[in-house]
Amino acid sequence: MVTKRIIPCLDIKDKVVVKGVNFKSLEYAGDAIELSMKYYEEYADELVFLDITATEENRKTLIELVKEIAKVIRIPFTVGGGISSLENIHELIFAGADKVSLNTVAVKNKSLITEAAKKFGSQAIVAAVDINLVNDKYEVFIKAGKEATGIDGIEWCKELQDLGAGELLITSMNKDGTKSGFDLEFLSKVEKNVSIPIIASGGAGKKEDFRDLFFDTGITAGLAASLFHFNILPIPELKKYLSENGIKVRL
Amino acid sequence: MITVLDYGAGNIASVKNVLDELKVDYLISNREMDLCKGDKIIFPGVGEASFAIRKLHLMNLFNLLRIIKKPFLGICLGMQLLAEKSNEGDVTCLGVFPGTIKKFDDSSLQVPHMGWNNIIHNSDNKLFHNIKSGELFYFANSYYMPENEFQIATSEYGITFASAMMRNNFYGVQFHPEKSGAPGIQLIKNFIELC
Numbered sequence: 468m469v470t471k472r473i474i475p476c477l478d479i480k481d482k483v484v485v486k487g488v489n490f491k492s493l494e495y496a497g498d499a500i501e502l503s504m505k506y507y508e509e510y511a512d513e514l515v516f517l518d519i520t521a522t523e524e525n526r527k528t529l530i531e532l533v534k535e536i537a538k539v540i541r542i543p544f545t546v547g548g549g550i551s552s553l554e555n556i557h558e559l560i561f562a563g564a565d566k567v568s569l570n571t572v573a574v575k576n577k578s579l580i581t582e583a584a585k586k587f588g589s590q591a592i593v594a595a596v597d598i599n600l601v602n603d604k605y606e607v608f609i610k611a612g613k614e615a616t617g618i619d620g621i622e623w624c625k626e627l628q629d630l631g632a633g634e635l636l637i638t639s640m641n642k643d644g645t646k647s648g649f650d651l652e653f654l655s656k657v658e659k660n661v662s663i664p665i666i667a668s669g670g671a672g673k674k675e676d677f678r679d680l681f682f683d684t685g686i687t688a689g690l691a692a693s694l695f696h697f698n699i700l701p702i703p704e705l706k707k708y709l710s711e712n713g714i715k716v717r718l
Numbered sequence: 719m720i721t722v723l724d725y726g727a728g729n730i731a732s733v734k735n736v737l738d739e740l741k742v743d744y745l746i747s748n749r750e751m752d753l754c755k756g757d758k759i760i761f762p763g764v765g766e767a768s769f770a771i772r773k774l775h776l777m778n779l780f781n782l783l784r785i786i787k788k789p790f791l792g793i794c795l796g797m798q799l800l801a802e803k804s805n806e807g808d809v810t811c812l813g814v815f816p817g818t819i820k821k822f823d824d825s826s827l828q829v830p831h832m833g834w835n836n837i838i839h840n841s842d843n844k845l846f847h848n849i850k851s852g853e854l855f856y857f858a859n860s861y862y863m864p865e866n867e868f869q870i871a872t873s874e875y876g877i878t879f880a881s882a883m884m885r886n887n888f889y890g891v892q893f894h895p896e897k898s899g900a901p902g903i904q905l906i907k908n909f910i911e912l913c
Contacts, residue, residue, distance in 0.1 A: 468874060469833040470854065507899075512834060537731050538738075543856060543897045563731035565858070565897065588765050588795075590830045590858040591729075633830050633860075662824040664832045687833060717834045717854050 472512035472688035475695040496696040507540040509702040514544040521549025537563025570595040571609040584631030594632035599640040639669035646672020655684040720744040721756030725773040732896040763795030768807025797890030839871040844912040855893035
């Protein structure tokens with residue numbers, strides 16, 4: 468049986484890990500390589516790196532960083548942020564990334580998902596979806612959460628699967644940074660509507676939140692950032708707790 | 719020297735990084751000559767099966783790989799291509815192992831099969847030297863090899879499937895040892911030193 472995955476997310480700005488609250492103010496959270504090695508040693512199951520500056524000038528720096536990361540960790544990792552072409556994906560994968568995550572570009576240029584999945588395999592293509600609750604409706608946001616699209620969250624997740632995405636990374640903006648738990652209502656609805664694996668993100672503040680995610684939904688992966696970076700909930704402690712609660716994890 | 723067969727479809731950086739860590743001599747190539755020159759071959763297949771087979775034909779490697787006598791390790795798609803046939807792109811493969819590669823049932827399972835899963839081996843195969851049965855390895859696959867007489871490890875995902883196989887000089891693993899922490903490095907080391 469596959470274990471549940473615990474995934475730290477590292478928001479990258481100039482080789483440094485930062486953490487924003489509700490997609491806004493930024494705080495220094497550590498060196499990218501050092502944190503990667505720490506998480507690898509702590510049995511994190513995968514890592515996700517999101518380049519939040521994502522400009523063309525920074526792309527070279529990001530590729531160099533990906534190469535460095537691939538040298539020091541022996542677990543899979545996903546890289547995202549500002550990817551706009553097959554060429555960008557190619558560079559990241561050849562630098563050592565196992566998967567890339569596509570967000571804004573997926574909305575603007577749907578065929579990129581399909582082309583990328585055909586070329587690199589759908590297991591390498593993660594579709595990232597930022598969701599916010601607007602007037603009681605779950606709506607898709609793009610451009611790091613700044614722009615509403617009017618697209619329905621569930622419909623979009625289904626379409627991403629049909630386009631060829633191998634995994635969904637769903638961030639609940641309404642929960643992000645609040646430490647009030649994952650948005651189980653939306654997540655379980657998506658999970659019932661797609662057959663690809665889902666990584667849940669946004670709102671985790673304590674170990675019980677992960678337990679509830681794995682108990683109450685069929686979702687197999689939970690992601691968090693500051694919770695791990697600032698040692699509020701160390702990964703070994705979280706995994707020990709989940710294991711004691713009968714949830715299968717890699718220890 | 720190890721020849722890492724690269725047909726240009728994906729992430730071989732990870733295999734390369736492990737070989738660097740193990741301080742092994744290796745050459746990354748898609749040339750017939752380099753495959754004949756190396757002592758052992760590692761084939762980290764990535765991408766889609768029919769595309770990969772087409773590449774092997776174009777590079778004139780298809781027949782060579784069928785008959786080569788050197789220790790050969792196929793990883794993930796690199797293992798699946800050793801089967802007779804794959805339902806992914808409906809393609810005839812190398813035919814080292816009898817059987818057809820099939821897709822996991824996505825009406826009852828999340829597909830791709832993504833994450834850490836146990837491998838059960840009760841063999842004393844050298845590939846598993848110092849690796850306990852039940853150890854977790856990282857998988858990322860939508861297709862699988864059904865159980866067969868050449869399997870040396872199995873895993874469960876909805877059904878039981880062959881997660882490692884061996885026949886003569888050919889070894890194949892469905893999981894990614896290069897992405898599976900310390901046990902994965904041990905497996906690659908075993909292939910290089912013992913197989």
